[in-house]
Amino acid sequence: xxxxxxxxxxxxxxxxxxxxxxxxxxxxxxxxxxxxxxxxxxxxxxxxxxxxxxxxxxxxxxxxxxxxxxxxxxxxxxxxxxxxxxxxxxxxxxxxxxxxxxxxxxxxxxxxxxxxxxxxxxxxxxxxxxxxxxxxxxxxxxxxxxxxxxxxxxxxxxxxxxxxxxxxxxxxxxxxxxxxxxxxxxxxxxxxxxxxxxxxxxxxxxxxxxxxxxxxxxxxxxxxxxxxxxxxxxxxxxxxxxxxxxxxxxxxxxxxxxxxxxxxxxxxxxxxxxxxxxxxxxxxxxxxxxxxxxxxx
Numbered sequence: 001x002x003x004x005x006x007x008x009x010x011x012x013x014x015x016x017x018x019x020x021x022x023x024x025x026x027x028x029x030x031x032x033x034x035x036x037x038x039x040x041x042x043x044x045x046x047x048x049x050x051x052x053x054x055x056x057x058x059x060x061x062x063x064x065x066x067x068x069x070x071x072x073x074x075x076x077x078x079x080x081x082x083x084x085x086x087x088x089x090x091x092x093x094x095x096x097x098x099x100x101x102x103x104x105x106x107x108x109x110x111x112x113x114x115x116x117x118x119x120x121x122x123x124x125x126x127x128x129x130x131x132x133x134x135x136x137x138x139x140x141x142x143x144x145x146x147x148x149x150x151x152x153x154x155x156x157x158x159x160x161x162x163x164x165x166x167x168x169x170x171x172x173x174x175x176x177x178x179x180x181x182x183x184x185x186x187x188x189x190x191x192x193x194x195x196x197x198x199x200x201x202x203x204x205x206x207x208x209x210x211x212x213x214x215x216x217x218x219x220x221x222x223x224x225x226x227x228x229x230x231x232x233x234x235x236x237x238x239x240x241x242x243x244x245x246x247x248x249x250x251x252x253x254x255x256x257x258x259x260x261x262x263x264x265x266x267x268x269x270x271x272x273x274x275x276x277x278x279x280x281x282x283x284x285x286x287x288x289x290x291x292x293x294x295x296x297x
Contacts, residue, residue: 013095014046021050021089021101028103035107035142036116039087040075044098047091051100052076057084058104077117079142082107110143113186118147118194120182125196128236130282132200136180137168141191144184150193151180173200175235201235205278205286208240212262213294220297226263228276228289236281245273248293271295 022042026032039052053059054067066085067078070092088102110116119139123129136149149169151160154177162169171180181195212227213219232238242259246252250273255265259276273293278286 013093015096016044016046016091016093016098017096019044019046019091019098021091021098023089023101023103026103026105028105030105032105032107033109033112034115035079035081035110036077037080037105037107038075038077038117039089041089041101043074044091046093047098048072048093049091050074051090051092051097052087053089053100054078054080054085054087058086059088059102077119079116079139080107081142082109110186113141113143113184113189114191116141116144116184116191118182118184118191120194120196123196123198126198127196128199128201128281130200130202130284132174132202133170133172134198135168135170136182138182138194140167141184143186145187146185148183148185148190148193149180150182151178153178173198175200175202199236199282201280201282201284203233203235204284205233205238205280206231207287208276208278208289210274210276210289210292213292215290215292216294218295218297222266222268222296224265224267224294224296226259226261226265226274228261230276230278230286236284238278238280240276240278242274242276243288246270248273248291250275250291267296269296 021044024040024042049070049072052069052071055062056064056066084106086102086104088100090100091098118141121137123134146163146165149162153159177199179195179197181193183193184191208228208230210228213224226242240259241256242263243256244254246254271293273291275291276289
């Protein structure tokens with residue numbers, strides 16, 4: 001039976017074993033003047049990830065495997081020292097993989113320092129969080145003397161600007177949406193800024209107010225229309241969850257669901273106790289609403 005299930009699963013996965021990974025850049029045997037190298041290739045339909053490897057000076061007689069990584073995108077930027085390299089990529093999914101496609105390149109110097117790209121690490125782009133203290137970090141650039149960090153609010157007003165030789169900075173944000181960006185300098189040339197966004201929201205949503213079915217009410221209809229209201233707070237997206245119990249002690253949960261008012265549910269005869277709580281994308285949650293009860297006769 002397990003073998004049958006496994007075969008069934010394989011049948012649902014695209015067989016990519018005959019596909020070819022087409023490398024885009026850098027071109028084969030290209031000589032570069034920047035230690036920041038962006039490797040790119042065409043996406044393979046049906047692939048989940050790509051196995052990317054970089055060797056010094058080649059895979060036939062490798063002195064060192066510089067990188068061996070599974071990546072989800074079809075490009076990757078890596079800082080590399082001056083020297084000769086060979087890189088190769090294969091596409092993989094849960095059942096199949098292609099053959100490797102490979103190319104060579106050489107880094108002659110770092111004269112084109114400005115063509116490097118600062119790779120930001122943490123926090124991830126478009127982070128939504130209630131934690132005000134954040135560790136802003138990025139990968140080092142070979143040959144960099146320092147880094148220029150800027151933080152701007154949603155009105156593009158400069159909140160902080162700092163030069164540092166380090167590759168991280170702890171910063172406590174106020175409430176709101178921000179863009180933070182970093183560039184590298186070697187004393188005479190600068191890279192372009194690389195930027196990310198972050199939203200800080202530490203305010204809990206307002207407590208919902210229940211309205212229908214009214215508290216201590218009764219009905220003969222099993223089709224119940226739940227209604228409540230809540231004043232939204234600016235920040236991350238908010239949502240409501242409804243909880244329905246069979247007793248006033250609120251122990252035995254009949255059901256819960258993400259819901260918007262009005263919310264319809266078909267129930268059987270009996271007495272029910274219900275409440276609503278609100279949550280937001282940043283991880284805040286409201287106090288629970290008052291508890292209403294109603295009876296279906």
